[in-house]
Amino acid sequence: xxxxxxxxxxxxxxxxxxxxxxxxxxxxxxxxxxxxxxxxxxxxxxxxxxxxxxxxxxxxxxxxxxxxxxxxxxxxxxxxxxxxxxxxxxxxxxxxxxxxxxxxxxxxxxxxxxxxxxxxxxxxxxxxxxxxxxxxxxxxxxxxxxxxxxxxxxxxxxxxxxxxxxxxxxxxxxxxxxxxxxxxxxxxxxxxxxxxxxxxxxxxxxx
Amino acid sequence: xxxxxxxxxxxxxxxxxxxxxxxxxxxxxxxxxxxxxxxxxxxxxxxxxxxxxxxxxxxxxxxxxxxxxxxxxxxxxxxxxxxxxxxxxxxxxxxxxxxxxxxxxxxxxxxxxxxxxxxxxxxxxxxxxxxxxxxxxxxxxxxxxxxxxxxxxxxxxxxxxxxxxxxxxxxxxxxxxxxxxxxxxxxxxxxxxxxxxxxxxxxxxxx
DNA sequence: TAGATTGTTAATCGATTAACAATC
DNA sequence: TAGATTGTTAATCGATTAACAATC
Numbered sequence: 001x002x003x004x005x006x007x008x009x010x011x012x013x014x015x016x017x018x019x020x021x022x023x024x025x026x027x028x029x030x031x032x033x034x035x036x037x038x039x040x041x042x043x044x045x046x047x048x049x050x051x052x053x054x055x056x057x058x059x060x061x062x063x064x065x066x067x068x069x070x071x072x073x074x075x076x077x078x079x080x081x082x083x084x085x086x087x088x089x090x091x092x093x094x095x096x097x098x099x100x101x102x103x104x105x106x107x108x109x110x111x112x113x114x115x116x117x118x119x120x121x122x123x124x125x126x127x128x129x130x131x132x133x134x135x136x137x138x139x140x141x142x143x144x145x146x147x148x149x150x151x152x153x154x155x156x157x158x159x160x161x162x163x164x165x166x167x168x169x170x171x172x173x174x175x176x177x178x179x180x181x182x183x184x185x186x187x188x189x190x191x192x193x194x195x196x197x198x199x200x201x202x203x204x205x206x207x
Numbered sequence: 208x209x210x211x212x213x214x215x216x217x218x219x220x221x222x223x224x225x226x227x228x229x230x231x232x233x234x235x236x237x238x239x240x241x242x243x244x245x246x247x248x249x250x251x252x253x254x255x256x257x258x259x260x261x262x263x264x265x266x267x268x269x270x271x272x273x274x275x276x277x278x279x280x281x282x283x284x285x286x287x288x289x290x291x292x293x294x295x296x297x298x299x300x301x302x303x304x305x306x307x308x309x310x311x312x313x314x315x316x317x318x319x320x321x322x323x324x325x326x327x328x329x330x331x332x333x334x335x336x337x338x339x340x341x342x343x344x345x346x347x348x349x350x351x352x353x354x355x356x357x358x359x360x361x362x363x364x365x366x367x368x369x370x371x372x373x374x375x376x377x378x379x380x381x382x383x384x385x386x387x388x389x390x391x392x393x394x395x396x397x398x399x400x401x402x403x404x405x406x407x408x409x410x411x412x413x414x
Numbered sequence: 415t416a417g418a419t420t421g422t423t424a425a426t427c428g429a430t431t432a433a434c435a436a437t438c
Numbered sequence: 439t440a441g442a443t444t445g446t447t448a449a450t451c452g453a454t455t456a457a458c459a460a461t462c
Contacts, residue, residue, distance in 0.1 A: 007428080007429075011410045011411075012407050014410070015402070015406035016387075018406070019387075020387065033443065034443075034444075035443080042389075044431065046431055046433095047429090047431080049443090049445065050446085052445090053445055053446070057444080057445065058444095059445080060438050060444070061437040061443055061444040062437065062441070062442045063442080063444085065444090078409055078410050079410060079412055080406055080409055084405075093303065093304040093307045094304050094308070097300040097301050097303065097304040100300045103400075103401070103402055104401075104402060107402045108402070108405070108406060109409075145414075148408070148409070150401070171412055172408035172409065172412060174405055178226060179226075179230065180223075180226075180227065180249070182249075188407075188408040188411055190405075190408060192399055192401060193226075194310075194357070194381060194399060195311060195316065196222045196223065196226065197381050197397035198315070198316050198379065199221070199222035199225070199285050199287055199314070199315060200219050200222055200397060201355070201378075201381075201395040201397060202286045202291060202315060202355070203218050203286060204218075204395055205291070205378060207354070214453075216453075217453095240419065241420075242419080251454075251455065251456095252419090253454075253456070253457095254453090254454065256419090256421065256422085257421085257422085257453090257454075259421090260421055264420080264421065265420095267419080267461080268418075268460065268461040268462045269417070269420075269461070270462055271418085271419065271420080
C-alpha cells in the first residue's frame with residue numbers, strides 16, 4: 001500500500017536493489033526472492049520487503065519477484081526510466097575519468113555539458129562534447145534545463161560554482177570536491193570523497 | 208566517558224568532523240563549537256556533542272573546542288595519525304585519476320602498490336610506482352603487510368581479486384566497481400558508485 | 415561575574431526485525 | 439495439495455533530540 005512520505009533511508013537503498021536486479025538479469029535469472037536479494041546485499045529479507053511495500057506489491061506469495069518487472073518498477077520510482085542530462089564541471093583527472101566512464105549508460109544519466117575555467121581546456125573535445133567556459137555555465141544550464149550536476153573541481157571553487165548552478169536550476173549535485181556544500185533545502189547533494197570512505201574503515205584496523 | 212562499543216553510524220561521521228576541522232584550521236580559526244560545526248555540516252549541535260562524548264571530553268564549557276586539539280584526537284581515534292599503505296588494483300581511467308589525486312596526502316593514506324592484469328601496462332610507471340602484475344599481488348601485499356586496498360577494475364573481476372586480497376591480509380576495501388562484494392565479517396568494504404549516488408537524488412527530481 | 419557552551423540524561427522519534435496470516 | 443514466500447503488523451531495537459546542570 002503506497003505511503004505518503006517515504007523515508008530517505010529507504011530511497012537510498014532502492015538503487016542498490018536495482019543494481020543487484022540488473023546483475024541477476026545479466027546472469028540470465030528470471031525470478032528472485034527477498035531472501036536471495038538480502039543475501040547478495042548483506043541485509044535482511046524483511047527489510048527489503050518492507051522497503052518495497054512503501055511503493056506497492058511487486059511479488060507473489062510463494063513465488064518471489066519477477067526480475068524484469070521489479071526492475072521496471074524501481075526504475076520508474078527512481079525516475080531513471082528516462083535519461084537525465086548532467087552538467088560536469090571541472091576537467092581535471094577526475095573529470096576525465098568520469099567523462100570516459102562507461103557505467104552511466106542505461107542507468108538514467110548522460111553527460112550533456114562540460115565546463116572548465118581553464119582557457120587552455122575550453123574548446124577542446126572530451127568524449128563527444130566541447131568543453132565550455134564556466135562563464136557560459138548559467139546560460140547553458142538554463143537553456144538546456146539541466147537539473148543534475150557533477151562537481152569535479154578543486155574544493156576552493158566548489159561553493160561558488162554550486163551557487164551559480166543552483167541559481168540556474170540544478171537540483172541534484174554529486175560533489176567530488178572534499179568540502180561540504182551549503183545549498184537550499186530543495187537541492188540535494190551527495191558526496192564522493194575516497195579519503196572519507198577510507199577513514200570510515202581505518203578505525204577498525206589494528207597494528 | 209569512553210564507551211565500550213561505539214555505533215558504526217557514529218564512526219562514519221567522525222571523518223566529516225575531521226575534514227571540517229581541517230578546513231577551519233586552514234582558514235586560520237583556532238576554536239570552534241558544536242553549533243558552528245553543526246551548521247557547516249548540516250546536522251544538530253547535540254548530535255556532534257553526543258558523538259564526541261563516546262570518546263572523551265574534548266571541549267570546555269562556555270569555550271567550545273580547540274581545533275588543533277580536537278583534530279589530533281579524532282585523527283588518533285580514526286587511526287589516521289599514521290600513514291597506511293594502500294594497494295590499488297586496476298589502472299584504467301579511474302585508477303589513473305586515483306593515483307594522481309593529491310587529496311590523500313596528510314589524511315592517513317598513501318598508494319604503495321599498483322597492480323594491473325594487462326601485460327601492456329605491467330612495468331609502466333604511474334606516479335612514482337611501477338605497475339605490477341596481478342599474479343604478484345598476493346605475495347607483495349603479504350610481504351608489505353598492506354591492509355587497505357582500492358579496487359578500480361571492471362565489475363566482473365572485483366570478487367575474485369577481493370578473495371585474493373582478503374586471503375593476503377587486506378581488511379579494508381574501497382570498491383569503485385559497481386558490484387556488491389562478499390567478504391568475511393572481519394573485512395570492511397566501502398563503495399563508490401556515482402550512478403548509485405545520482406539515483407539516490409533523481410527520486411526527488413520533477414518534470 | 416554573566417554569558418556561553420559543554421557533557422549527559424531522559425524523552426522522543428524512527429528504523430529494523432520477528433512473526434505470521436494470506437496466498438501463489 | 440504442500441511448500442514457499444509475500445506483505446504487513448506489532449515488538450524491539452537503536453539513534454536523535456531537547457533540556458539542563460555543570461562549569462569555563
